[in-house]
Amino acid sequence: MNELPLIQTADLKQHFPLHKGLFGGQGPVIRAVDGVSIDIPRRSVLGLVGESGSGKSTLGRAIMGLSRPTAGTMTFDGIDMARASSSELKSLRRRMQMVFQDPFSSLNPRMSIAETLSVPLRFHNPGLSRSRRKDRAAEMLERVGLPGQYISRFPHEFSGGQRQRIGIARALIVQPDFIMADEVVSALDVSVQAQVLNLFGRLQRDLELTMLFITHDLAVVGHISDFVAVMYLGRVVEFASTRELFSNPRHPYTEALLSAAPSPKSANRRKRIVLKGDIPSPLNPPSGCQFRTRCPYAVEDCSHEVPKLRELSPEHKAACIRDDLSLAPATQQ
């Protein structure tokens, strides 16, 4: 049962120096990701939510190995990415794939779909013949719900939802174990969004994929994820199984996010907590708990030290010192 999680990060930090100080000293530093330790169990979907500037995309990039973390480790299937040899890295890169937000800018307009889908194959399966690659591309296209004969078409001939399917096909064609999907349905209309979400769910189950699903949309996260991590200013403030997070939030920021998400059904209308102000600058975050400047429950003690992400029950961690709160869930029991 106690299987090693596919993805493990330990105190992962990604800091960006803004500019060198005068005389070459250390200038101000943006702490985009500031000590994140999360596990993604095999064959499960972790939803990562947070507002713009929370560091969720930066964390995603660090997990993918697209940036060198400032500190901490990122382990994929037991392999420390920072210490992996170049051949190990090459195989890791096949096993971890990404799908992007914008289906318009993430496909090369001059490449036919067959070419687009062949590029990753040429790199990762160099032994395949040209015609085999084309067959694989057509198969993959059908797998994502598009007719196989579309492979000779170009991106401009497709709608946004169809392009997103092509982006998914490109990620899956090298048979990865892990997919990072960064805001993949945000640019789509709701009816198309549902189609793409269903496709993700189906593929994840059928291919037993592990997924990191980054989005700002709580309803989407609630639908697709097994676990949810909530980020605020570079830190994970709450981590729980999806049902637990939505029915029993333990961090005031999670409560505020849940309450701010508008619901069309009046029966589901919740009392709305309107937070004051904006997310503070990561250049100059507040002392202690970073959420305290906007938190309706902040007390004196919140400014003293950074609250740790504590285990409150199995499958539930939160970084808030106020255990006395009873926060409003998104659900009526």
Added chain:
Amino acid sequence: MTRVLTVENLNIGFRSEGRELPVVHDVSFTLEAGKTLALVGESGSGKSVTSLGIMRLLPPPPQSRARGKIILHSDEDIDLLSISEARMRRLRGDRIAMIFQEPLTSLNPVYTIGDQIIEAIRSHRAISARKARERAVELIDQVGIPDAAARLTTYPHELSGGMRQRIMIAIALALEPEILIADEPTTALDVTVQAQIIDLLRRLQAETGMAMLFITHDFGVVADIADRTIVMYAGQMVEHGQTEAVLETPLMPYTSGLMRAVPELETAGLNQGELQSIEGFVPNPASLPNGCAFHPRCTHTLSGICDVPPVPFEDAGNGHLVRCKRWQSILENAE
């Protein structure tokens, strides 16, 4: 109930490859003082084109052509489609104002916030620079930005997205317009900021009594802000009624389909299976399906009925209008 705007049989077409492509068909509605009407639809539904048509911000003929009536009620009725551009320019901003989705591209990056608010005021009112400046401070304060006087000298890039949208609202409200058209004003914002902006708009509406036309694709936002709701599909109004009625008992299969396609927070993590998506996509305006424009994607379609025009916009009772020939039998089967 004071009517401030009546739109009657608005048709808008764009010129494409030598012929006119109709994108808005026979849209009619009224705006009332102190009330909000939501226009809901997916991309390509014609909701934004309708709002730009009211503001006369579409390219001039022959590139685009608007027909019908857009009547601004005041001491005398003014048909916005028949007045000169010079007269329209005087009304725009003064009587009808508009805010857009992306506040960064709507603000000029090389002028300060103060300059831009003051310009909006002084281009319509003959008042001194000092007076205009005082009014600008008052407006910034009114939209909930602290330290208003100091903000006058800041540039748009120094503000967050939510702050910029507040500034856009301040500019729009500078001349106390009777009508505010808001085109997806919260779509680019985070949920917690979206909640702030919706609260702000509701408060300002209560204070000023302005009418709002709110364009969005999000039924959750509609529930929060709108008194009445119009659902648009392929350039047509397909459902229109009190927001409560439209959301609780949607009669048009497209409306209920859209609502079911959105995952619910309440059932998060319950493994509710697949979302009910609407298969296919929005039709091309150049080749709309015969009869009901939605029938090729609808699960209730009966051939010989749904694909035969005309499809009237019927009153289902209490002013709840629906463009579906089968709404009655669908409703009966559901019960």
